[in-house]
Amino acid sequence: MISQVADAREVDEAVRSGSFPSDGRPSDGAAHADGSLGLLDLFGDSFVRDPYPWLDRLRAEAPVHRDPGTGLWLVSRHEDIRRVLLDTDRFLPDNAQNAVTPLPVAVMRVLVRAGFTLPPALANNGSPSHAGLRRVVMRFFDARSVAAAVPMIERIADELIDRLPGTATVTGDPLDLFVPFAQVLPCRVLMELLGIRGVDPATLIAWSDAALELFWGRPTLARQLELAEPVAAFHQWLTATVRDDDAPSGSFIRALADHRLPDGTPLDTATAVAACFFVFVAGQSTTGQLIATVLRRALTDSEVWQGAAAEDGLAEAWVEEVLRREPPVTTWRRVTAEATRLGGVELPAGAQVLLMLMGSGSDPDVFPDPERMCPGRANARRHLAFGAGRHLCPGATLARTEAAVALRVAARRLPSLRPADPSDGPPMLGLLSFRAPLRVAVERRTQRP
Template identity: 75%
Template sequence: MTVTEGAGHSPAAHPSYPGDGDPLGLLDLFGAPFVRDPYPWLDRLRSESPVHHDPATGLWLVSRHQDVREILLDNDRFLPDNAQHAATPLPVAVLRVFARARFALPPALANNGTPSHAGLRRVVTRFFNAQRVAAAVPVIERVAEELLDAVRPGLESTGGCDLFTSFAQVLPCRVLMELLGIQGVEPATLIRWSDASLELFWGRPTLERQLELAELVVEFQRWLTETVRGGAAPEDSFIGALARHRLPDGSLLDVETAVGACFFVFIAGQSTTGQLVATVLSRALAEPGIWPRAAAEEGLAEAWVEEVLRREPPVTTWRRVTARATRLGGVELPSGAQLLLMLMGTGSDPDLFPDPERMCPHRANIRHHLAFGVGRHRCPGASLARTEAAVALRSAARALPHIRSAAESAEPPMLGLLSFRAPLRVAVEHRP
């Protein structure tokens, strides 16, 4: 993964930008300063250039809450077609790897603006609706308890551990596998495939790294294809439902599109939820009094998750492309303009959220954040992700009451992709 050392959270002042001149001209969306502490840059964008052209990427950065919401709700002017394009152009050598494997992911969900989207979304949503999520709580609690039971002996004997690799990263994967009826693969393998996909398509890896990642992505797609095509998935499983799904013209869903839907759901359901859990734990440990309260106070874990989603969501940006020349936020955009919606920045928009740098559970308007998007393409797994993160925090606070952030955790390595940001280590130590 693309990582950077350091993790600033909530600076109250303007940034110390390197050099003089136009600070926004120095913005590097993949650079260590932005990944480590994006808030000053986001504040500057929102106040000085809310629709800002970034020459380094060619993207138009949209940072005000009202503008981003307008884009997400207007599916005629702003299309999702580029939502999953590679952030770093794939070189010929990588394209050859894909061509040999006949790798293809047709539009299915996040990048699908065709009439097939609504039916596919209904299939997916059926597995993540409120009733199923409520029924899944005992599963989440059981898996969390099993993982924390495995963590405790090592923590007590060595005095420390990393809750990212041992807990936050694994919990969503195991839960997803149980809920969707996924068998015949180890959680560690699914995690490796999913993380490789994120880094290849949303990172800025070197050519050598791109080739390594491409091989893993091909493995992922090959396994998904064999699983979908094999016909062995139970009818009531997620893959079984996709295999039986019919398109608007009455034809059965093709294997490639079913694989594309699985690809999206598996990554969103495990990697991004794991990133959310890691951030929720890290921020709770850093905020005085939250850890013990999360263990005992009803509703506090849920409220804390919502504040983290507002201030520090794992999905930090998303993309859209203009269908025609249009005006947004006082700026004229040409047809085909590539937009980067700064979801993370919208959660700190002071026009909507007073004192945005302050973590304040139970904000009256907290559900107005855009961490899961809004409208036709709103994340179908939002309820499950919220629930998993709340259960993870409450379970960890109860099972490990005597821990605190390790000294090293003040500057953990950060995942620094175009659309994803989270701590890659949640180092804790046992406090006698």
Template identity: 70%
Template structure:
């Protein structure tokens, strides 16, 4: 649920973003990069793809909508209709591999995880068993639209507190990285209050979460994998101890999981409860922080938007939705075929590992007119697949949308004259297999 905008109906075209002003309306999100090479040269972790994915995604959709990538061994599924088909049929396209390490872990990393007792049994994103529906229901209750809407004052309080600190740093130093000081911290602190998480500093939880993303979805060196595994082990040890302590408030997520019964009437195994929390704590703050950073950077780049977004009804919601369509923080997701199947003209064997190009589906011209343009009043913007669809649709979609809207409005209100420190230079990008966002957002003003 997006926070209700109120007011009159929004225009149904790209026009109308900045009213009668002469700013660039419905601007292109990025300058046109050079055309990609042959698909055999595609490197999903390479700088060419991470910085300029759209030409590659277009080439995939038009030349090979279901393409076998020799570098990863994954089948890349890029058309909106094909990705939607996969997501709506979890019996044939199973989620079992969704959280597997993309890059095989070396012995040193495996030993480090083993010492922590690390295990992620099927729980949410990787669960194709009959326990999934009940576990998902538990988690969804904490992120329901009604609960999220009631939590907006908490989000606004935390946002204002963090932005006042940003304002102070700008006054003192002249510049500030809004990614580290605001976009990352806001969803982490909100999630901790929403779920009743205590006993850990937000900075520590962010560090653990980022390490988990890089270890399981990145392509780090063996030495780096060992370093990341140590941090992930710390995260898992703390999380296990927190779940096993039995001291969580009954109405907290951990307390609710402790009372949860499986379809056969048995209590939930502790490791499954830890697996649920592991996924929720990462998805609920890291990916939302990435979304907020992308939303803010785009809004600061779009002529005329920043000055109006804090007060114009529906504009913040529309900008967030277009960002989710065009530049979602979760760019891909994985599935594995349970049986031989035909998809997008390709014959796939049982056990084929798929990579669903979620980011590319938001730019599919079969679904979205002028997909390269950011149109906050686009009538069908929410047909994007940034949160998935079907039984495994992201349970935190309402929270992510609402936090991004709150963050954008608050930042534009508290920092009305802020500008990008260097708008001519692209920031370093997080370039994991399934996650993409700016890693810095330096501003002045």
């Protein structure tokens, strides 16, 4: 018992020091007796499978709505979301990576033993150090770097198509494009771009997915304990990688090692690890989710699937419409620095704000006929799928490019594919800020003699 108390005190200190930030609110999504919106459960099957009716009602009836189940203030109008993203003095990024579901002592003990800590680095960093760290990242993800990487992305996409099982047969069991193509493509691209070595893509994907579920999901205690182990291993690997003095010149790790903070001091290991943690998760898991959605939606429109391989710009235009209507990052968080008024509602200081990015892309005041997929829509890029302002996603250009290349290569190499489960729909990833199909089941159209 004495050792357990000591461990608990150590964990408590970790929480107080900010190593394991948590919103600290219940996330049971229970129904409430305050009208129809009280039935909203952000993790429930109804919302995850078809969030649009809920988002439309929020936008029309309660554009700034406090969700009793999570304690979060849901902001759903494009205008209000953009204001929050651009006003970094009143709306701080400090809670952007907080654990949605509080981490019990048993789970935190696993992480403490691994030395897990994520100080502010990128998405959750409102300090003066943010700009310099962002510049380090942008060196690898700017438009010129991404354009130079297109042949590499195409090569990897072709290699993955070559390895797909069953693509040589006319009929047979459905083929799933999610794991062997949509997930692996951005992981391998990221590893080549950043000079990452010493880990295989499957392991990196598993670590990243575990981190998303642990920090943005509503897992049970038993599931949290399962997830804590790979997340701890992920952090330990990142720490060892950052400390590696042999990181190759020109690699992301070497760039972090050479970086200096505003006061001239070298970047500390913990913050470098935190930057890597965010870049690796965002650069592969969320991009894989985008690719999966792009493929699934394109497969339901034979004109898009056939045209993406040959028509210049169609793949890129389709990706932009998917980002507008069905982005992989569906929400993002901010916290108010002071009492403020938003959308006609008074928010107290310290209010936890949830920006409904997915709903903003269907705001009819900005996007006419928003439910219609319209590649080439004139104002498509007004969506907020990548955020806006100072914290605009640094990997936006890479994600767009990878998704377009993935669609173009798949459509060219596999022109006869069609969805294998168009009626039922695939299982969906339903985390607080991430939504995507977990399967892209396809089959070949049978050829008539």
